[in-house]
Amino acid sequence: MARLISRRAVAVTFGALVLTLAGGGIAAAQTTTAAKPAAQNGQPGDRAAAPAGQPQVTAAEAAAAKAALTEGVSPSFINGSTSFAVVSSTGVLLRSRDAVSATKYGPGQYQVIFNRSLTKAAFLATIGTTDHCCVPQAGEISVAPRLSTPNGVFVQTYDSAGVPADRPFHLAVFTP
Missing domain, CATH: 1.20.5 (Single alpha-helices involved in coiled-coils or other helix-helix interfaces)
Known part of the structure; x- marks a missing residue:
């Protein structure tokens, strides 16, 4: 048959x-x-938001990101690699591999800049502690490529109710 x-x-x-x-x-x-109200959509109160809910990239931020992109790339990027950043709830870059800066925009809104292009990368983020003790506060996290910044990542953190809240986080970036 x-x-x-x-x-x-x-x-x-x-x-x-x-x-x-x-x-x-x-x-x-x-x-x-x-x-939803602007605060629940993750819109910053003091900066105009882009259509994707991220703060607009200023000319100074774009120039700093471009400068970081050209600072020098290690040979490990040729065959793929993993980069990471550990960022405090205040937006301070505490530990990293290939991350050059972190910026806090508003409640739960962060930008992390790396020294290489991330246009084909995958991102993974989690709420995490910034010390060697304890369990972090509960919450939620989302991650996206940064608008107009090929070497930037935009991270938003929330409390368990989904309201933007400052949370420390760990970010991993995987490239092919």
Whole structure:
């Protein structure tokens, strides 16, 4: 008996359907966030926000990021590498590999600049302690590429209720 549809075709069709439905759910969820107050959307109170909810990049910040990008790149970046940053709740860069600066913009809003391009990188962040003791306060964290800054990462931290809150964090950057 001949098979009309292969298992692979069924799996691909099912996967496409799932992704389509998941994408629609994300789009519907996104439209409801616009009704939240600015503080819950992560918008900074004293700086104009870009469309993605990040503070606008100033000319001085862009120049500093560009200078950090050209400071020198170690040979380990040729075949991929892992960089990291440990940042305090006040925005101080405490420990790092390849991170050159951290900036705090507002409640729970941080920027971390690295000495290399991160355009093809993956980011992983977690709320973490900055000392050698204790468990950190509970909270949530999100991470994204920094607008108009190819070597920057934007991090937002929240309390357990989803309200922007200052939290120390650990950030890992993986490049192919």
